Amino acid sequence: MHPPAPDTASLDLDAYLARIGYRGALAATREVLDALHTAHAYSIPFENLDVLLGRPIRIDLAGVQEKLVNARRGGYCFEQNTLFVAALRRIGFKVTTLIARVRFHRSDIGPRTHMLSLIELPEGPFIADVGFGGPGLTQPIRLVEGESQAQAHDVVGLRREGDAWVLESRGREPWQDLYAFTLEEQFPVDYEVANHYTSTHPDSLFVSNVLAAISSPEARVTLRNRQLGVLRGGQVQWFELGDDELLDVLKTRFGLELPAGARLSCAGLNG
Template identity: 50%
Template sequence: MPEFDLDAYLARIGYDGPRTVCGETLAALQLAHATHIPFENLDVLLGQRIALDSESLQAKLVTARRGGYCFEQNTLLLHALESLGFTVTRLLARVRYRSVTLRPRTHLLLRVELEGTVWLVDVGFGSEGLLQPLPLVEGQPQTHGDWHYRLLREGTTWVLQSISNTGWKDLYAFTDELSYGIDVEVASHYTSTHPDTIFKKVLTVQLPGLTQRTYLRNHELVTETATSTTTQPLTEPELLPLLTERFGLSLPEEVIHRLWITCG
């Protein structure tokens, strides 16, 4: 397996700070990754295979400066953290966001053990996801910029919540059972190929920030702050400059057209 190019990854996320194995480094890396590499499902909509090996992830998300969904994002971060010396394991979650139905375990997150504390680390949940590590402790709300999160317990299950205008809402639920690479491969294959998954139906590109979240949803651009949400309808000619200027994604015009009609 080719060696992970840590320098290239750190340059991609705009991080030039310390590389020591400590909480400050972990928090800074998560924030830098989450705010520099967009969450996007363009390859899924285009019918492209989603490869999760280290070389493919570096080629796509680092060298080509693309984004990806949770399996790509968090696997890339896992390789980076392991290269630095962090102790990391994979967990799989059931998404509850905007749904009351029971879903399969199709969200990848990371568990980091550090300095006597277990941390939830996740750069793959899109615009409403965490921006910094969250200690695996029940009922201790944390603020990441203007956004608020907490963990609750339901028996042996952890539930990650964020706050909205109507109160706390569930994002996803998971247990402490570790997952292996093959589990992640199976979950990713289902998520990227099954016709009923949302990633096969909705074009989305998302990028969070400490005070503002921006996301493309089919033919609309949504901008969200802690107190307001604005929605802007888009035309096809606006899509290419939007992807380039807002999200840093460069794609050929013919690909943009295929995406536009796919999500129409």
């Protein structure tokens, strides 16, 4: 059985590049990969508002392009990385899509619900991921064990656990596991299953919390319910938000506005 051919022809590459503010070269090189990854991370917020508004989360290319590019929204990993991978493939990069088991802020074994990708370059293989939120990657990292690799606001690294690779954050705190993955290729149907769990299962973090994150060269801003964190210069400031402040922060910090008459309600806000 042959895997399905990747869908890239329907991507409006010019519109995507305009969305992330990228005007550089288009070639399958390390420099272009780094620049595209950073531009995407600085331009498109991580967010889960549609889950809380009861809207289905489309992760086909047409759906994510309409939402993230045309409507200038954000999204979570399946949306973000589907769009990014399509752009990379159109430009000529060799990409393998992967899936990870998130460990960040978990003590139990969770399901495989995080999308990322492996990029083959003459310099070797690289991991790219524009959809983790929080302490995720702002630049691709080399697939090597034990090497500290700088990001905009963190240092990350990879270690091996048997057949798996574990991404660690080596920032302000003791090293934290972010997620674990293998190099087995994944296909759209695999992500459809994981996306269904992520967007509908009562145990999913995304159905009970308001989540958003965006990075810039100066700071990383994260939102979880009423807690707003701003990481700047290695120091985090935390702010407790009221209802009106929450809506204002979504608009001013993340560029997100609720539809007219819509109201956010979830256990994380109401508890």
